[in-house]
Amino acid sequence: MNHKAFQDQLAQFPVNAADILQQLVHQQGRLEPEQVNELKGLMELTSENLLKALFPLAASMSTCPISHFSVGAIVEGFRSEGQGPVYLGANLETAGQPLKMTIHAEQAAICNAWHQGETRLCRLIVNEAPCGHCRQFMNELHGINQMDILVSPLDSGQQRQYRISNLLPDAFGPGDLKQSTRLMSPSQLSFESPNPVDKLVNAATEAARRSYAPYSGCHSGIALLIDNGDIVSGRYAENAAFNPGMTAVEAALVNLRLSSLAENQGKVIDAVLVERQAPISHQGVTASIISHIGAELRYFVV
Incomplete structure (x- = not known):
């Protein structure tokens, strides 16, 4: 970048x-x-x-x-x-x-x-x-x-x-x-944070609540902790044709780039993925990307 x-x-x-x-x-x-x-x-x-x-x-x-x-x-x-x-x-x-x-x-x-x-x-x-x-x-x-x-x-x-x-x-x-909901429609799910005392887990949970996954039900969100203390999150956006969707970590990378327009991007020092139990999971691909940028992924299923 x-x-x-x-x-x-x-x-x-x-x-x-x-x-x-x-x-x-x-x-x-x-x-x-x-x-x-x-x-x-x-x-x-x-x-x-x-x-x-x-x-x-x-x-x-x-x-x-x-x-x-x-x-x-x-x-x-x-x-x-x-x-x-x-x-x-x-x-x-x-x-x-x-x-x-x-x-x-x-x-x-x-x-x-x-x-x-x-x-x-x-x-x-x-x-x-x-x-x-x-x-x-x-x-x-x-x-x-x-x-x-x-x-x-x-x-x-x-x-x-x-x-x-x-x-x-x-x-x-x-x-x-047979889906009536659409991406960007005003909506928010309600489920508890798996670790309410952890602010990064809470941020990932909030992102998962606002994600869009009408086909798989795998509502997922990720939160990244940057070395300057900032938290950057991302939500999953699913698609009827499946492949054109965006994973939560992809969305987080977009938001991370937007947060570093004036200075070098900070180092990601912690990452949390929260997702609902479903027939699919983004854990593997997310862990690979997070590992590539030098951090370790913490994973929670709700």
């Missing part, structure tokens, strides 16, 4: 705009509606052109030791009237793990918004059409049929607008498996 790349991209913006964008560091890659509107005025850009101007900044958050190819994506939270918050995301690859563990930029931006409390998105903007993996991932979202997907190539003034039905015709989704 190279936090300098993010700061270098910030330096490409006018000083007054860069001062606002610097807040992304303290807001986990989020811009508030007031900040977006101020940037539009300062840079004399439409909302769509502003988001396009932020592509290189989003891509600078990438961690890509395998492909060496950085991709950025941006989503906007749904508000019935006016501008919603904007969330940045970038692709994240994990050396030593199967390519299946790669997190696409669209997934990272959606994950960012979900973990910061959004329950629905009004649009996603990328510089190239989403791949099939991301289209299937997005098909799981609450309100996806009303979400705009904007494709705005960096080397062109053209912009194409789609709905998921255009990008994924004859789609297979939650309805085919």
Whole structure:
């Protein structure tokens, strides 16, 4: 992870705009509606052109030791009237793990918004059409049929607008498996922490409560303790087609990256995975990733 790349991209913006964008560091890659509107005025850009101007900044958050190819994506939270918050995301690859563990930029931006409390998105903007993996991932979202997907190539003034039905015709989704819930729908399960006096276990349990696992029932959450005392968590996001889902540890890696935009990433010194008893388990793959970053996984089943 190279936090300098993010700061270098910030330096490409006018000083007054860069001062606002610097807040992304303290807001986990989020811009508030007031900040977006101020940037539009300062840079004399439409909302769509502003988001396009932020592509290189989003891509600078990438961690890509395998492909060496950085991709950025941006989503906007749904508000019935006016501008919603904007969330940045970038692709994240994990050396030593199967390519299946790669997190696409669209997934990272959606994950960012979900973990910061959004329950629905009004649009996603990328510089190239989403791949099939991301289209299937997005098909799981609450309100996806009303979400705009904007494709705005960096080397062109053209912009194409789609709905998921255009990008994924004859789609297979939650309805085919008789599921009424959707990813990002407001929901929270209720089960006890397996160790209420341990704050890391409690954080992982809370993440598991807010996870989305309607097909396997394996609600899982992870919490990472960083050497500066911070706790970073992640929730599992399941998918009707299974493979495009995101494990809790993948979500935590996205959130860990977002917490280190201004400085070198801290060392993970402890990690807890809490998951419900189910026909599947994320313990093995999670332990492998946690071991790779130099920590040991503590595991609890509830």
